[in-house]
Amino acid sequence: QVQIQQWGAGLLKPSETLSLTCTVYGGSFSGYLWSWIRQSPEKGLQWIGDINENGSTNDNPSLESRVTISIDTSKNQFSLNLGSVTAADTAVYYCARVRVWYQTGHMYPYYYRDVWGIGTTVTVSS
Amino acid sequence: DIQMTQSPASLSASVGDRVTLTCRASQDISNYLNWYQQRPGKAPKLLIYAASSFHSGVPSRFSGSGSGTHFTLTISSLQPEDFATYYCQQSFSTPPTFGGGTNVEI
Numbered sequence: 643q644v645q646i647q648q649w650g651a652g653l654l655k656p657s658e659t660l661s662l663t664c665t666v667y668g669g670s671f672s673g674y675l676w677s678w679i680r681q682s683p684e685k686g687l688q689w690i691g692d693i694n695e696n697g698s699t700n701d702n703p704s705l706e707s708r709v710t711i712s713i714d715t716s717k718n719q720f721s722l723n724l725g726s727v728t729a730a731d732t733a734v735y736y737c738a739r740v741r742v743w744y745q746t747g748h749m750y751p752y753y754y755r756d757v758w759g760i761g762t763t764v765t766v767s768s
Numbered sequence: 769d770i771q772m773t774q775s776p777a778s779l780s781a782s783v784g785d786r787v788t789l790t791c792r793a794s795q796d797i798s799n800y801l802n803w804y805q806q807r808p809g810k811a812p813k814l815l816i817y818a819a820s821s822f823h824s825g826v827p828s829r830f831s832g833s834g835s836g837t838h839f840t841l842t843i844s845s846l847q848p849e850d851f852a853t854y855y856c857q858q859s860f861s862t863p864p865t866f867g868g869g870t871n872v873e874i
Contacts, residue, residue: 686866686867686868686869687812687855687857687866687869688866689863689864689865689866700862702863703863704769704863736811736812738811741817743817743818745818750800750860752800752817752818752859753859753864754802754814754817754818754823754859755802755804755812755814756814756817756823758811758812758813759811760810760811761811
């Protein structure tokens with residue numbers, strides 16, 4: 643059974659860089675996208691970005707180019723860096739596996755997050 | 769960005785009740801709609817994808833329907849473990865966006 647373990651610093655000061663890493667255990671790393679999502683009372687669940695096994699990324703424009711997502715397939719790991727954090731970046735950060743399903747007769751694939759990490763609480767405070 | 773609106777924000781129900789949760793999209797998303805369950809302090813858990821397809825292991829009392837801009841998640845007979853918050857999420861366009869959630873409580 644696939645499990646995702648995540649870790650990283652939970653307390654940051656404004657302007658620092660948030661760094662989180664997820665390791666995938668018990669399943670194939672290839673053939674999926676790997677995703678970062680965060681959750682706060684103010685903004686709810688918010689997609690941060692995705693990466694595929696080749697390192698191609700897609701991230702949320704609302705985060706104003708502060709996001710760097712990377713992948714290390716040799717270690718079954720993917721990572722998130724979020725630069726210049728402020729109090730507005732305080733949230734629970736989740737990593738997740740994204741399944742891509744191509745259904746016959748449909749032009750676009752379906753994407754859904756079927757395995758999630760347990761979440762890391764990140765607080766930004768001076 | 770596509771806005772996802774869930775209603776009600778909260779509902780009270782009892783074990784054995786049939787409940788229906790609603791999710792509306794700000795534009796046509798066909799059936800590119802996923803449902804997640806989140807219990808307090810836990811990560812979201814996938815229930816339904818493509819509006820009506822069951823994720824592996826999800827009990828049959830959960831069902832999803834809808835297309836276009838209007839979607840529903842129905843729990844046919846509430847069980848104690850179903851008291852949680854439910855989120856819809858569209859995967860029709862980037863960025864994927866989530867609804868604000870419906871909290872199902874006793």
